[in-house]
Amino acid sequence: MAKTINVGVIGLGAIGERLIGAFSQYPETSVVAVCDTMTERVEAMTSKADGVKGYTDYNEMINETNLDLVYIAVPPKFHHKIALDVIEKGIHILCEKPLANSIEEAKEMMDKANEKGITQAMNFPLNYSPGANTFKKLIDEGYVGELRRVELTMHFPQWPRSWQQNDWVASREQGGFVLEVGVHFIQQTQRIFGSVKPIQSLLELPSDQARSEVGIFANLELEGGIPFIINGLSDIAGDERISFTAYGTEGTLSLINWSAVEGGKLGESIKPIEMVDQSDSLISNIVKALNGEKAELYDFAAGYEAQVVLEKLRNR
Structure with missing residues (x-):
């Protein structure tokens, strides 16, 4: 039997909470730690999620907790720094869209994740709808x-x-x-x-x-x-x-x-x-990938390719 995948969530806004609920529906995944800079959000989540550790500093979370996967659900300008720190720890990543706050940041995230050989996925839910x-x-x-x-x-x-x-x-x-x-x-x-x-x-x-x-x-x-x-x-x-x-x-x-x-x-x-x-889902495919099985994931390359177009549309 495959071991439970320990998940840490950084960012407890509406989307972060939505994915926490989704992870809870799968016996193979367990949200064991959450992080947000707003203390009240952390306290609200840990009070209703038994055994989940709460943090306001994501570095403390990734250093003190045994994590297999980190879900990054913070505003885009913070994706780059957080992702690079998570990648450096060798932890697999699920990242919100857009991948980063610039093409250059997105490319570095993609390149570093590939160099480290970690599983990477973007939260593009239409692919599973x-x-x-x-x-x-x-x-x-x-x-x-x-x-x-x-x-x-x-x-x-x-x-x-x-x-x-x-x-x-x-x-x-x-x-x-x-x-x-x-x-x-x-x-x-x-x-x-x-x-x-x-x-x-x-x-x-x-x-x-x-x-x-x-x-x-x-x-x-x-x-x-x-x-x-x-x-x-x-x-x-x-x-x-x-x-x-x-x-x-x-x-x-x-x-x-x-x-x-x-x-x-x-x-x-x-x-x-x-x-x-349609019975497949993003999380079921993450579970497959982390268990070494064939999976349909849209990685940082997909995020980067979309970002290249988006930044040109925004005349940046």
């Missing part, structure tokens, strides 16, 4: 025929959303919907359609220079010169809507609001499409 995998399966089977265009639309009544009210998600340095949401679909585009080349990006920026973009219109190209268009707006009327659509010579296919798939052939109406079965 029924909706995204139904979309990919139908594209691979030729549902749309010859691809003509891909479009990503991101519309937000407000940014940050009501459940994301913190300084860094709203900041031009680390946040904005291009980074926070766009990264998932850039990675999906690279996964499904191959390399992506940014051509032009027009950002709508507010007068407050610390605040993130409120609009983007970008032209990119896929392999073979196929257009990929990104249209994003925040601070607008209506409901949040995210659509990722492929147009082809035989049909149209969309992934809507992360999970729903709809499509139609030429001459037909657009209708909902039944999902493929």
Whole structure:
């Protein structure tokens, strides 16, 4: 019987807590230590998680606790330093997206992790979702025929959303919907359609220079010169809507609001499409990888490749 995988979590915001809950659903993984610079968050987590050690200094956590895996769930500008310290200890890593706060930081993280030979994974959950995998399966089977265009639309009544009210998600340095949401679909585009080349990006920026973009219109190209268009707006009327659509010579296919798939052939109406079965997950694949089994993980290279495109979209 394989030993239990001891997990340490750095960052106890909404996403960190969500993954702690996910780890608890797997008997093979055990969250044994948590860390956050906010003492009240640490105390709240350790009070409801029996036997979990709490820290406000991540170096103390990785030095004092026997860890197999560290999940980094802090704001992007802190990923680089924390990841390098974890890598130096030889501990495997699951990292939030975007990988880092610059292309240079992302590359160093990727290179150091590869040199050390540690298992590395990005939290790109769409790769394990029924909706995204139904979309990919139908594209691979030729549902749309010859691809003509891909479009990503991101519309937000407000940014940050009501459940994301913190300084860094709203900041031009680390946040904005291009980074926070766009990264998932850039990675999906690279996964499904191959390399992506940014051509032009027009950002709508507010007068407050610390605040993130409120609009983007970008032209990119896929392999073979196929257009990929990104249209994003925040601070607008209506409901949040995210659509990722492929147009082809035989049909149209969309992934809507992360999970729903709809499509139609030429001459037909657009209708909902039944999902493929999906029993796999990020954590189950991490367990496989750490037990030496074949696993589907999207590593720091996937994070780096997405970040190269993202930083060009942000004109950085």
